[in-house]
Amino acid sequence: MPRDEFERLDSTWASVTPPAARRMLIAAAAAFSARGYHGTTTRDIAAEAGMSPAAVYIHYRSKEELLFQISRIGHATSLSLLTAVTGDDPVARLASAVRVFASWHAEYRTTARVVQYELSALTPEHLAEVAELRRGIEGAVREMVEAGVAAGAFDVPDVRGATLAVLSLCIDVARWFQPDRGRTPAEIGDLYADLVLRMVGAKAP
Amino acid sequence: MPRDEFERLDSTWASVTPPAARRMLIAAAAAFSARGYHGTTTRDIAAEAGMSPAAVYIHYRSKEELLFQISRIGHATSLSLLTAVTGDDPVARLASAVRVFASWHAEYRTTARVVQYELSALTPEHLAEVAELRRGIEGAVREMVEAGVAAGAFDVPDVRGATLAVLSLCIDVARWFQPDRGRTPAEIGDLYADLVLRMVGAKAP
Structure with missing residues (x-):
């Protein structure tokens, strides 16, 4: 894992304690990313x-428990980034959401790849918990699109x-970003905000 | 790997002979997809x-040689799908290219995931060969966008x-399609053709 991402992850995952548990989670993300x-x-x-x-x-009980924690925290972070974007103007709100979501997937590409590509390795119970977060992410964006449609x-x-x-x-940025x-x-983020506004036929203000 | 994709792969990879070599390539794609x-x-x-x-x-000389052949054939197939899309109308041409490229990534999602996610396991020589095909794919789409811009x-x-x-x-369809x-x-394919025409600001005919 690139050193810069490692350091940023350490601050992202500050909620994981004690520090030894956090260090292991970051090490697991790096290892899963490198060798699957x-x-x-x-x-x-x-x-x-x-x-x-x-x-x-x-x-951690198992290797799968490490994957689950990475996946859970990764998805919860994505969801909180999206729900933190508020405002009355649907155009500005969707643009901000895309900006933050796309750039997050560039910054945290290593973690994002593990989170996205290894879902099938989760136990059914853990997958169900992650799927609930994924539905939340999908719902947050859908609600922004619906709000724009409703407002004309x-x-x-x-x-x-x-x-x-x-x-x-936005998610696929993690695959190709270098x-x-x-x-x-x-x-x-800026490029994608513009492209997404075009996709939803946003009216120029 | 789903049985239907397995059978379609067998026809896609008809050029790989003898049949035992082809069977091995398909088996390798299924195994890499399941366990990395x-x-x-x-x-x-x-x-x-x-x-x-x-x-x-x-x-095959090695496991890496199997991955390389899967990657080479997968990329070459993608490129040939795109270059087969011709026509004078830039709007219809880009729409057709997106339709075929996106639906291919849905149909052949297992192969596509191996091809896209395991690039870092290729030797530098093999990666260089695949990178050349990737530049061809990028060039084919860029040329379609440029043609539309040039035509107004x-x-x-x-x-x-x-x-x-x-x-x-289009590529990320392979990740989420079920x-x-x-x-x-x-x-x-139809949904994405419409969204892409919006992204490029295609004028209604």
Whole structure:
């Protein structure tokens, strides 16, 4: 994992205590990202965190428990970013939401990839909990699109379809984003806000 | 891998001969998709193909060679789908390209995920070859956007950015598409063609 993302993750996951448990979660995200969930052992994670393999089990029941915590926190963070975007103007609100959601997926691409690509490795109970957060994320964006339609500010023939596309566009930033490719996360956010406003047929103010 | 995709892959990869080599490639795609490249052994692939582990090495030098062939054929197929879309009307041409590219990523989602998510496991030489195909894919779509701008049919402030978004939107279909979720690959293609025409500010005819 790139050093800069590692450091930012450490602050994102400040709620995870004690620090040893947090360090393990970050190490697990880095290891899953590099070799996949099934290609990673708890021994690999312990080595990445600079701890003994037995120390992992003090804080987490299993490798899957580590994945679940990464997934839960990743999804909860995404959801809170979206619900924090408020305001009465539907155009400005959707633009802000896309800006923050797309740029988050650029900044935290390593975590986002693990979260998005390893869902099938979760237990059914954990997947159900994550699916609830995913429905919340989808609902938050759909509500913004619906508000624009209701206000006469957007022209959207298929609200669910447009919502799906907006989320997909932002999430996929995590797959292709590279910090040395010439666009910053903020620039991606601005580009995508403009493209999404076009997708929903936003009227110029 | 779902049985229907398995069968369609068999026809897509008809160029791979002898049949044993083709069967191994399809087995490798299924195994990489289920457990990731690093979580899969050549023994797993042989078992999936119903062959002995030694038989794998008759046709492929290594596990990485299998991944490379999947990646090369997957990218070459994507590129040929896009370059096959011709016509003088830039609006109809881009719409057709998006329809075919998005629906392909729904139909062949398992293969597409392996192709997109395991690039970092390729050797530098193989990655360079795949990167050349990726530049071709990006160039094919960019050329369609540029043609629309040149003809006065599109309004695109950032051609490279819009091209990136169009490709990303279509590719990410492979991540979330599920055949039982109510939309067919063709319906996704139609939805996305409309959304992309909005993104490029296509003038109504």
